Amino acid sequence: MGNEIKRISTPFTKDAVKSLKAGDIVNITGTIYTGRDAAHQRLVDTLKEGKALPFAIKDSIIYYVGPTPAKPGQVIGSAGPTTSYRMDDLTVPLLEQGLSGMIGKGARAEKVIAGMKEYGAVYFGAIGGAAALIASSIKKSTVIAYEDLGPEAIRELEVVDFPVIVVIDSEGNNMYDTEKIKYAR
């Protein structure tokens, strides 16, 4: 695992998904969508009702984040990842629809990893707490759905070299399982 950076852009196609391996340091450029607890609930409810989602989910990337309010002159406030396991029960239906990347922090449930393998998706880790640093790679932010949810609304973000690490790849290799043994004593 070198510190060489891989660059990807959106749409995040299934071929690109397959090219990434756990441990890769990746910079993402393009359009990604924000969504956390309440937004996920609404997305899944929308699918259950058979209605269309507020954005094209195929080959897209969702970032689990609820930013701070932007100060005057800022594109977005501080915007680091939130803990992903709270989205675990609401993730597989989105993978079924073609979601190919998720950005968050912390472990995922087995069923999510199984879904990632089945439908082809990558779980990226962004650095939890590095919210001011991450915000500097976000060039534009537009609320596109669920504005009433405040920090939990769905935003479309234009990002340039958004820094992440592949934590779980589409084959199910999981850094949370493989790495700690190397440094345990």
Place this chain on the structure above:
Amino acid sequence: MRDIHVQEVTKAVKEMCISANYHLGKDVYKRLVLSEEREESPIGKEILNNIIKNADIATENEVPMCQDTGLVTLFIEIGQDVHFIGGDLNQAINEGVSQGYQEGYLRKSVVEDPLKRKNTGDNTPAVVHSSIVPGEQVRITVAPKGFGSENMCKLKMLKPSDGQKGVEDFVVEVVAIAGPNPCPPIVVGVGIGGTFEKAALLAKKAMLREVDDKNNNEYYAEMEERLLEKINNLGIGPQGLGGRATALTVKVEKYPTHIAGLPVAVAINCHASRHEERVL
């Protein structure tokens, strides 16, 4: 008797809410730099480097270091010769939180009812712990804390016979289960003894001690060292992606307890360990 206007409390709380979220404590910063130097994992080193850069950007641009600007826990020690004037002290505290979170562009993360979950809109109320002490000063500590780490805290009522080993095993187990979720490297506070609620409070207070501060009781100072080593030997590392820096420090506080009990609480704070103190 000394009169203190509650507006002074509001002002102090407001300023501390903002400042704590923008500026990482020097003690934590220094320990992060040391951890980066010592980190064996290349990815871990890179992550620590970014965490340090993030703290620099937050300070320089006066923005929150983390988007989860937390729920405010506030400790207030009131000298028994102080007389508050000009209004209700609790309201004044929450007014300070409200002003701080709005004027500081901090995230409002508090819901009014834990089950109905409507946002209160201004991050109030704070969780306030007050105590009466001798003197005529007021010491206020503001500690905003995110729930990535708060959700990983645990408490257990051990048996007296579980002893020191039972306590240490439990602490290490809690950190191991938390894994990457509380944004390691973490700060660990352990409360031993007292009652159910006292142990939790001790753990929270322990977390607020300076990183370099050594326990003045030698037995517990050694326990802090040993626990830090055991925790870092888990290999969890920065962000749980493997490495030596799982915890920056472990602090233990104790209190007398009942002949039949051994309560232990483990509080976990993330690297964005935010707190500020002021004396009025």
